[in-house]
Amino acid sequence: MPYALCFLLFMIGLYCVVVKKNMVKIVIGILVMEYAVNLFLIMLGYRMGGVAPIVGQSELDPSTGGLLSSFLNASVDPLPQALVLTSIVISLGSLALMISVCVRVYGKYGTFDITEIRRLKG
Amino acid sequence: MRGMTVIVKTVSSWVKVLIFLYGVYIVVFGHLTPGGGFAGGVVLASSYVLLMLAFGREFVEQDLPLALDSKLDCIGAFAFAMIAILGLVFAGSFFANFLYQKYLPGEPLRLISAGTIPLSNIAIGLKVGASLFLVFFSLSICRRGKGVTFDSPAGQEQE
Amino acid sequence: MSIPLPLFVAIPLAAAFLLPMFGKKGKSAATVLANMVTLSLLVLAIVTIRQYGAYEVGKWSIPLGIILVRDGLSSLLLLAIGVVSSAAMLFSTRYMEQYTAKAKYLSLFLLMVAGMNGVVLSGDIFNLYVFLEIASIASYALVGFGCEHEELEASFKYMVLGSIASTFILFGIALVYGNTGALNMAYISKAIQDSGVNAGLAFALALFVTGFGLKAALVPFHAWLPDAHPSAPAPISAMLSGILIKTLGVYALARMVFNVFGVSVEIGWLLMVLGLSSMVVGAFLALGQWDFKRLLAYSSISQIGYVILGIGLGATLISQQASLAWASLAILGGLFHLVNHAVYKSLLFLTSGSVEMSTGTRQLREMGGLAERMPITRTTCAVASASIAGVPPFSGFWSKLILVVAAVQARLFWVAAIIVFVSLCTLIMYLKIHRYVFLGEVPRSLEHIKENKGSMLVAMVFLACLCVLMGLLVLVPGLRENVLDPAVQVLTDGVKYSADVMGMTIGT
Numbered sequence: 001m002p003y004a005l006c007f008l009l010f011m012i013g014l015y016c017v018v019v020k021k022n023m024v025k026i027v028i029g030i031l032v033m034e035y036a037v038n039l040f041l042i043m044l045g046y047r048m049g050g051v052a053p054i055v056g057q058s059e060l061d062p063s064t065g066g067l068l069s070s071f072l073n074a075s076v077d078p079l080p081q082a083l084v085l086t087s088i089v090i091s092l093g094s095l096a097l098m099i100s101v102c103v104r105v106y107g108k109y110g111t112f113d114i115t116e117i118r119r120l121k122g
Numbered sequence: 123m124r125g126m127t128v129i130v131k132t133v134s135s136w137v138k139v140l141i142f143l144y145g146v147y148i149v150v151f152g153h154l155t156p157g158g159g160f161a162g163g164v165v166l167a168s169s170y171v172l173l174m175l176a177f178g179r180e181f182v183e184q185d186l187p188l189a190l191d192s193k194l195d196c197i198g199a200f201a202f203a204m205i206a207i208l209g210l211v212f213a214g215s216f217f218a219n220f221l222y223q224k225y226l227p228g229e230p231l232r233l234i235s236a237g238t239i240p241l242s243n244i245a246i247g248l249k250v251g252a253s254l255f256l257v258f259f260s261l262s263i264c265r266r267g268k269g270v271t272f273d274s275p276a277g278q279e280q281e
Numbered sequence: 282m283s284i285p286l287p288l289f290v291a292i293p294l295a296a297a298f299l300l301p302m303f304g305k306k307g308k309s310a311a312t313v314l315a316n317m318v319t320l321s322l323l324v325l326a327i328v329t330i331r332q333y334g335a336y337e338v339g340k341w342s343i344p345l346g347i348i349l350v351r352d353g354l355s356s357l358l359l360l361a362i363g364v365v366s367s368a369a370m371l372f373s374t375r376y377m378e379q380y381t382a383k384a385k386y387l388s389l390f391l392l393m394v395a396g397m398n399g400v401v402l403s404g405d406i407f408n409l410y411v412f413l414e415i416a417s418i419a420s421y422a423l424v425g426f427g428c429e430h431e432e433l434e435a436s437f438k439y440m441v442l443g444s445i446a447s448t449f450i451l452f453g454i455a456l457v458y459g460n461t462g463a464l465n466m467a468y469i470s471k472a473i474q475d476s477g478v479n480a481g482l483a484f485a486l487a488l489f490v491t492g493f494g495l496k497a498a499l500v501p502f503h504a505w506l507p508d509a510h511p512s513a514p515a516p517i518s519a520m521l522s523g524i525l526i527k528t529l530g531v532y533a534l535a536r537m538v539f540n541v542f543g544v545s546v547e548i549g550w551l552l553m554v555l556g557l558s559s560m561v562v563g564a565f566l567a568l569g570q571w572d573f574k575r576l577l578a579y580s581s582i583s584q585i586g587y588v589i590l591g592i593g594l595g596a597t598l599i600s601q602q603a604s605l606a607w608a609s610l611a612i613l614g615g616l617f618h619l620v621n622h623a624v625y626k627s628l629l630f631l632t633s634g635s636v637e638m639s640t641g642t643r644q645l646r647e648m649g650g651l652a653e654r655m656p657i658t659r660t661t662c663a664v665a666s667a668s669i670a671g672v673p674p675f676s677g678f679w680s681k682l683i684l685v686v687a688a689v690q691a692r693l694f695w696v697a698a699i700i701v702f703v704s705l706c707t708l709i710m711y712l713k714i715h716r717y718v719f720l721g722e723v724p725r726s727l728e729h730i731k732e733n734k735g736s737m738l739v740a741m742v743f744l745a746c747l748c749v750l751m752g753l754l755v756l757v758p759g760l761r762e763n764v765l766d767p768a769v770q771v772l773t774d775g776v777k778y779s780a781d782v783m784g785m786t787i788g789t
Contacts, residue, residue: 010452017445026441033448037455044459054156080458083407087451089160089250090414094447096257097418098440101425103261105433117434192301199298203291216287217338 002043009036023102023112027095034091038084045077053078126176134176141169149247153239159246166251171258179262188259191252198249205242284329286336286349289359289398290412293318297391301384308383312374315387319370319394323363330356330763335404335785348465350404350782353767357616358401358532360764361623364747365523366394372631372740373516375733376638380514386426393419393520397528404782406454406541407464413450413529417443417496420525424513435505435512442505446495453488456481467782470541474776478542489537490551497530499589500559503582507566510581511574511643515634518574522581523627527619531585535592540771540778544596552593557699559586564706573633573643573718576710577626583703584622584669590696591615591684592772598691599773607690609773613755614683616768621676621751625665628744632662635737636718639730645714650723655732659719661745666711668748671704676751683755 013036016029053075102112109117145165152158174182209218219237296318303311333356336349351359370390377383396416403409421443425436458464460481461472473482491502498506506526510518538548563583570576591614598608635658636651637643652659668675671682681704688697732738754760771778 010448013448014445017441023437030441030444030448033445034451037448037452040452041455041458044455052156079464080455083458085160086407086411090411090418090447092254094414094418094421094440094444096261097421098437098444100257100261101421101433101437101440104425104428105437108430108433196298196302200295200302203295203298206287207291207295210285210287215337216285216291 003040006036006040006043009039012036021113021115023105023114023117024099026114027098027102030098031091031095034087038087041080041084041087045080047076050074050076052076053081130176134172138169138173141165141172145169145247145251149243150240152243152247159243160250162243163247163250163252164254166247167254167258170255174259174262179259182259186255188256191256191259194248195252195256198245198247198252201245202242202249205238205245209238284325284332286334286351286402287338289322289325289402290349290395292322293391293395293398297388297395300388300391303384311384311387315391316367316370316374318391319363319367322394322398323360323367326356326359326363330360331767333767333785335782347408348404348782349402350466350785351402352771352778352781353769354532354536354616354771355401357620357764357768358528359398361620362394362397362401362524362528364744365520365623365627366390368627368631368740368744369516369519369523371736371743372519372634373514374736376516376634376737377514379638380426386423386514389419389423389426390517390520392416393423393525397525400528401532404467405465406457406469409466409533410447410450410454413496413533414447416525416529417447420517420521423517424509424521426514426517427512432512435508439505439509442495442502446492446502449488449492449495453485453492456485456488460485466536466541467779470543470776470779471783473542474779482542486537486542486548490534490548493530493534493537494555495530497526497534497585497589498559498582499530499555499585500562500582501555503559503563506582507575507578510578510630511572515574515630515637518577518634519627519630522578522630523623526581526585527588527623531588531592531619534589535772538596539592539775541776543776544600546597546600549593549595549597549600552589552596553696554593556586556588556590556593557696559583559589560703561586561699564703564710567710568706568713570710571645573636573645573648573714574630575643576645576714577629577633580669580707580710581622581626583707584618584626586703587681587684587700588615588619588622590700591618591687594684594687594691594693594696595772599775603691605773607687609769610683610690611687612772613765613769614680614687616772617683617755617765618677618680620754620765621668621680621748624744624747624751625668625677628661628665628741628748629669631737631741631744632658632665635733635741638733638737640727645717647724648718648727649721650719651727651730652719654723654727654730655719657732657738658741661741662719663715664745664748666715668751670708670711672708674749674752676748676754679752679755 010033013029013032016032017026020026020029051071051074105117106112111117145162147162148157148165149159149162152162170182170186173185206217210216212218219239296314300311300315333352335351338347338349341347373386373390377386380386393416396412396414396419399412400409400416403412421436421440424439425432454464457469460479461469463469463472478486495502510522513521538544538552542548560583563579563581563586567576567579567583570579591611595608595612595615598611599605633643636648636655639655640648640651642648664675668677671678681700685697685700688694688700754764774781
């Protein structure tokens with residue numbers, strides 16, 4: 001069920017990109033899509049009642065110096081979290097670029113409406 | 123932008139130091155606690171963003187000139203690449219943790235531990251902080267319509 | 282001599298961040314350094330052409346760590362990236378003097394090269410996504426580099442569609458990870474072989490086809506390409522059309538379909554239909570264009586169709602358990618066409634840049650009679666046009682011939698007919714370019730123009746020589762066994778890839 005909600009969020013983002021005419025709203029739509037995917041990734045690694053996969057002093061086994069097996073069994077999957085962090089960084093880069101292009105286009109055309117920004121045809 | 127009222131200016135000049143220190147803490151302790159280069163770098167950048175909102179752009183430009191900022195950006199990224207290449211030189215593989223337990227012994231969960239990982243965190247923190255501030259700064263210039271040619275420093279880091 | 286694989290990514294990446302530090306004074310030094318980087322990458326790719334293997338980054342073994350894998354297909358793509366990027370970089374030393382902020386341009390260029398090298402070397406599906414995004418973001422910025430009306434509009438369009446494609450790909454990766462619990466391509470492939478393709482994985486495959494199809498500008502997804510490619514500076518158009526759409530689109534698609542998911546008849550037919558529609562639609566749309574670079578961009582869509590058609594035909598033949606020899610012939614045709622197209626389409630874009638720099642216009646109707654004024658540009662353009670249209674001694678002829686033979690052997694005579702027909706359309710559109718640009722009367726406004734000098738000519742002549750000589754890649758057995766056959770082998774082996782990669786990592 002939560003996966004279906006993620007998919008719904010993804011579709012809302014896609015709808016926004018396809019239907020909206022304002023450039024900034026299109027950018028927002030892309031971000032909604034990206035967040036839906038990030039949420040999906042996080043939920044893949046989640047388990048009911050799991051703990052955060054952070055190692056502190058209390059998670060170390062005093063006798064061997066390794067991790068406690070109870071911690072390993074309870075913690076959520078850390079890999080998707082690393083993936084999400086990377087994908088957030090990437091989407092930050094492309095967001096910055098998109099917004100700066102939006103600002104530049106506004107400076108040139110004086111509008112955010114993509115139906116009026118149509119010099120390229122064919 | 124002339125800046126805001128004197129209340130905002132006074133408070134943000136105090137808070138700025140705290141935010142900056144908090145960012146440094148997150149970067150430096152990135153290998154032990156949640157956070158790390160990216161999150162800490164964002165906090166570092168936000169301290170300057172606060173300064174810019176409160177005092178105006180010109181003030182910040184004196185404090186941290188754009189040329190210096192973009193140099194820091196490049197240095198951060200370059201240092202990260204260098205750490206990877208040093209791994210090749212000293213341990214025979216890219217991104218190999220050549221300091222770990224060999225040149226720099228350290229107990230787990232201490233500040234000085236984990237070899238090259240804190241160094242990479244610092245490099246990334248520098249890169250992210252500088253480039254994020256650069257993005258904010260450039261966007262604020264563009265609003266007046268006479269922008270500098272600017273390209274987004276695409277944040278790439280793989281940890 | 283063994284060269285560690287990450288150098289292909291690390292050299293351009295480190296140089297990209299070093300270049301902006303040179304500042305305004307060191308502009309020529311920065312240019313020289315950037316040229317040395319691209320040239321050294323080309324030399325490295327040639328020297329180590331048969332050096333296959335896997336590389337564990339940071340000495341983490343594969344289920345945990347990231348690996349880089351180099352096999353025949355990666356070697357072929359690395360070679361193509363090396364050739365096109367050195368030529369484009371050489372061309373831009375002079376061409377980019379028109380623009381400000383050259384250091385930023387060089388830096389983004391190298392970032393794009395690093396991203397593409399990373400995509401072809403990555404053996405990890407998420408790492409592939411990261412490199413793909415590095416290359417894409419650099420290319421979005423480069424398309425909008427001129428900061429004029431058209432450039433910004435094209436850049437925004439490209440960026441929106443590119444970001445949607447990336448999101449689709451990331452969603453696919455998430456689904457694959459959820460279903461197989463692995464990110465390493467070899468492990469995913471093994472898991473899929475063990476468990477079969479369930480609904481989630483099939484949906485992921487559909488997302489991958491859509492995402493990489495958007496990046497490759499196959500026909501239902503082609504809307505951004507004719508805007509983005511002409512708007513970029515000419516060397517960047519050459520990079521985008523020549524190699525970027527192939528690396529991010531075709532290579533990644535082929536890798537996913539053949540090596541990770543395994544081929545089936547349906548996916549083979551899907552690729553063939555996409556390829557055929559790209560060929561026909563691209564060619565028809567190109568015929569009606571009056572903008573030099575826009576015509577070339579539409580022609581790119583049509584030519585990318587050939588590559589996908591060859592690969593799809595091979596997939597169909599493999600999964601029908603038909604003769605493997607004909608399947609590998611079809612794939613050979615597709616991959617050879619990929620390399621050929623990289624060379625001659627980048628050459629065509631460079632000649633268009635040379636013409637644009639001299640005349641200041643891209644409209645075919647405003648030009649004419651440049652044959653005597655710009656003899657070298659004219660000759661190189663003629664070589665490339667003959668090559669792309671498939672005139673016999675040139676490279677394009679051989680790849681199209683191989684595709685036609687493969688289609689006939691597969692008893693798909695109508696496919697062979699379409700290949701020949703689109704080839705004719707291609708001939709017509711390049712005759713149109715020659716008629717309007719190089720022949721006819723010289724307009725009064727263009728009477729004083731001169732040929733461009735220096736590095737631009739060197740780059741164009743270099744690529745033109747390659748166009749003439751590329752036929753040798755299939756005709757000389759020694760070259761074919763070293764360059765093309767291993768690449769074909771990778772795709773025909775299909776899901777044996779996973780066993781190969783695991784074998785390589787144990788070996789190192």
